[in-house]
Amino acid sequence: MEIKISKDSSAEELIPIAMSFHELLGLPVTMRSLNKKGIRIEKGKLLDNNYTGPVLEQVLQENCTIRTIPKSGAYSGIPVVVSPIRDERGYAIAAIGVVDVVGTINLGLVFGDYPDIINQVQTCLKGRIIAP
Numbered sequence: 001m002e003i004k005i006s007k008d009s010s011a012e013e014l015i016p017i018a019m020s021f022h023e024l025l026g027l028p029v030t031m032r033s034l035n036k037k038g039i040r041i042e043k044g045k046l047l048d049n050n051y052t053g054p055v056l057e058q059v060l061q062e063n064c065t066i067r068t069i070p071k072s073g074a075y076s077g078i079p080v081v082v083s084p085i086r087d088e089r090g091y092a093i094a095a096i097g098v099v100d101v102v103g104t105i106n107l108g109l110v111f112g113d114y115p116d117i118i119n120q121v122q123t124c125l126k127g128r129i130i131a132p
Contacts, residue, residue: 005085007034007093011049014038014094019046021096028075030082031096032056038094040074048074055082056095063092067100075099 003016010033018031022041032038032052040048053073059066065083070076082097 005033005094007087007091008036009033009094010036011039011051015046015049018096021098025098027098027101029096029098030056030074031094032060033094034060034092053097055080056097058082059084059095059097060092063090 003013005014005017014031014033018029018039018041021031022029022044028040028042030038030040030051030053037050037052038056039046040051051074053070053075055066055068055070055073055075059082063084063086065081067079067081069079079100079102080097081100081102082095084092085094085096087093
């Protein structure tokens with residue numbers, strides 16, 4: 001079996017890729033192609049094979065990684081990060097997202113005694129966060 005992603009990939013075709021991310025990270029994963037709805041995986045199970053969400057759609061439209069807290073959808077109120085999968089020309093043909101564990105941590109509380117770490121993380125995230 002050969003695994004390929006295209007702008008027309010079906011939910012079934014995306015399952016092996018999304019499931020590998022889910023198993024690797026242990027986090028909920030969502031994924032869809034540009035022209036077809038996709039999947040939502042949590043706790044090792046495929047929960048939805050006709051899934052889309054507002055951030056997946058925004059990433060496909062804007063062709064950039066977005067970290068945000070959605071106001072609607074299955075992950076409303078939960079920090080997420082979603083990235084495009086691009087073709088050889090740089091066009092977004094699919095998007096994959098996970099719950100953003102970094103966005104759920106109070107960095108000041110966890111690393112209060114290590115201000116250099118907080119500054120480093122904030123510098124890395126600066127410019128990548130889109131407000132909800």
